[in-house]
Amino acid sequence: MSVPSPAPTKPVTTHPLNVIVATDCGSTTTKAILIEKVGDEYRQTYRGEAPTTVEAPFEDVTRGVLNAIAEIEELSGRKILDGDKIISPCRDEKTGVDIYISTSSAGGGLQMMVTGVVQNMTGESAQRAALGAGAIVIDVLASNDGRLPHEKIERIRTMRPDMILMSGGTDGGAVTHVVEMAEYISAAEPRPRFGATYKLPLIYAGNKDAQPQVRKILGEKAALVLTDNIRPVLERENLAPARNKIHDLFLEHVMQQAPGYKKLIEMAGAPIMPTPAAVGVIMETIAKREHLNLIGVDIGGATTDVFSVFEGLFNRTVSANLGMSYSISNVLAEAGLANIMRWVPFTIDEQTLRNRIKNKMVRPTTIPQTLDELQIEHAIAREALRLALIHHKSLATTLKGIQQERTISDVFEQQQSGKTLIDMLKLDLIVGSGGILSHAPRRVQSMLMMVDAYEPLGVTKLSVDSIFMMPHLGVLSTIDEKAATDVFVRDCMVYLGTCVAPIGQGKNGERCADYVITFPDGRVDKGQLAFGDVRLIPLASDQKASIAIQPVKQVNLGAGAGVSITRDVHGGVVGLMLDGRGRPLQLPTDHAARVAALTKWYQAVDLYPKSDV
């Protein structure tokens, strides 16, 4: 499927695009990059950033944009701003830009209520459609959810969603239950979170035969949008039309809440694209171009977006309250303190840690200044990444395209949320993006965060967005494919290296696998990987080596227990990581043993400056 993107609302400029300034207005920081045509190719030349200015005293997202661009002006010597205006097109070699483009994820979350008839069928489908579109589902109401009618009505009355998605019934089936739910909603007179006179957007995506009755019951009371049934027949889901409607209403509704957004639209030479949609474009492009299965992640301040392409099928989920600043406290709440602490290689009392996390939540633009603060943020990031992938795995079944085919037998299995498409053994590449991954002081920190959070199996390549510019390139690719590709290949994608991770468990120090690495220059490195060991072998970005691994009998590298494999492995700025810690990854439960294990692993890969580990 293609990534839903807003329809162009104004024509893109016709003059040649030689100088481009692009911003991403994140929930925390506004990042600007300058792209210039150098000879025949486009290069990213300067970047600037500034806090996103949704807070007082500015309360105008464009202030942050202008501040970030002003930084580029200072660094590049190019005059881009004329007061609060962007000079476009270029007037001469050092004045103006040819186009300004932007993505935005400011605006907070989208809160939705969804309804179905059978809770674990249409109710679950509606939930997955909403979640997949980036919403926080505040409740799932269904005819059989165990609540009495008046309890359902009371619940609808007390909730203040941004939007409701109604589903229920297969096309041509009984209309009674879905009409009943419409009656409950009508009686409850639900009101949106914002605006007293604003009609609550309500998407009906249920039995098409009930559309006339639903229109009659709800047409006056809500801003009703009718779309295709998300479950036209029992064994087929059709989530895309409902999800696209959610997406449209999200852009019209939630993003409009971000102060100054209307001005931003005026400033930009192309439609503002939601950040996840722009990143999705890039992720899908990588997978298609290189014919591989990938998982991509964009971990931001408020949300973590996970993308996957398996066997050509694209999925995207947005974990709305997993992030590193605004949502950092929610990572603690969801993961639990113990899960965060397990990654911290020193002792810190619970009270201090909890207070620090809350202080980051209330002052989201701050950055770690000391090494222990950095390590705590990296620990939290591991958990945010892990939880977001669990979320993605649970929903990937429903997001794989316009339609999803299921057999009748699968239908009964989906009570367990269906079978996930994410197969870590078939995964070729993990792509990381977002502040904590792109701006980690050492690239190996990004690599280990992703390895620890995702626990890749077998042989997996890892890469990271160099300075966080995937959103910018995503929107750029919609107006100039060549410019986006040039910059992506040369300046954006940084290959970290390859992780080789045997599946199985063993006692620390016991043999896990024997390996033979043949380097491009003919050099051969033979060795033994022990359980509990992590080994980092230098292999440059442009190099490819061959690795033959013979695991011990209870260990699997994808070909079966004890079966050897030979693979080409790609290098990167970090290199080849042999991870003998076993899968699933188990950390010692004893505090001292865990700290010792973390210290050993972190030192093995030179994760942090040595004196402080």
Next chain:
Amino acid sequence: MAHSYTPGLTVTEHTTVRRRRMLSLPGSVLVTTGEVVRANQAVARAELPGKVYPLNLANQLGVAPDEIHEYLIKKAGDPVRKDEVLAENKPLIKWLKTEVRSPITGVVESASTVTGQVLLREPPRVLELLGYVDGRIVEVIPQQGVVVETDCSLVQGIFGIGGETGGEIVIAVTSPDEALTPAHLTADMKAKVVVGGSFISSDALARAKEIGVACVVIGGIHDKDLRALLGYDLGVAITGTEQVGFTLILTEGFGSIPMAGKTFALLSAHAGQQASISGATQIRAGVIRPEIIIPKQADALGDHGIAAMPQREGIRIGDQVRIIRDPLFGKIGEVSSLPADLQKIPTESEVRVMEVRFADGSKAVIPRTNIELIEGS
């Protein structure tokens, strides 16, 4: 590179604030533009539709849904009293007769021939919207609400819980670095806005609740005490609807942090005066910070010049700043240098920094994103 700094919280003796007071559903506005209103005065009113009670008549009468109209005694729109007969069947033998009585007093909202359901609705409940601050109505939005303007002193907090309240300001401690203990809290603080110093402990929170204070304004609190107070771990800073017995406003953050001297001095100067309080916090787009608004006395509500808040263009040498991240969290100093080049900090990140000079003459290099301007000076 003067652009990377975090705007601070406003603490100012004299400003003008406008507060938009909106009904959650359309209703009627009770005041007119130019009218002087009090904080506890209703400025608009709406009727919240009553609770709905569904009754499945088709099931109860044992008839098909599309037949229910034949059995209904009360039609849609009719008023109905509790236990009044709503519908009945007409059997040949009288003792087989089934009557369905109304469980509530209200009106018949609708009767569906698709589901066989009748919806009954209780009478509406009147919702009154208060003025929130003593001030003057500067705008009326028909059917929706008003904008109240007030000439006031304003203190913004960093984080709060609980909704709008108000009361007389009482200073419970002697200095901004003194913690608020149960011993500081006395019965005469009931319904008042109690200003503490650096920290409030869980037992002092319990005491505040027991006394029935309207609001506690404090430098800091431990997260674990907040969790105990709320009964859950707060994930996202969107608050304002909590009901813990009082409104709580943190001026500095989490932990034990002396209240900024300026904040404490301002609140102390207004001890005994009435304040309007909101604990609502939303640290997302369209940020909302908790606030303490102290309107100028009634005789000062006349028209006189209001000093407009200057729009800050960026940070400058000499500005007062608060450090908002460990290891010097909470310290206040003055900007002494703004180097343009990126500098490597202990995490190995290369960031823009500033040099801050503290009162004792010591200096520290701090990432620019880790300070906040002390606004409103």
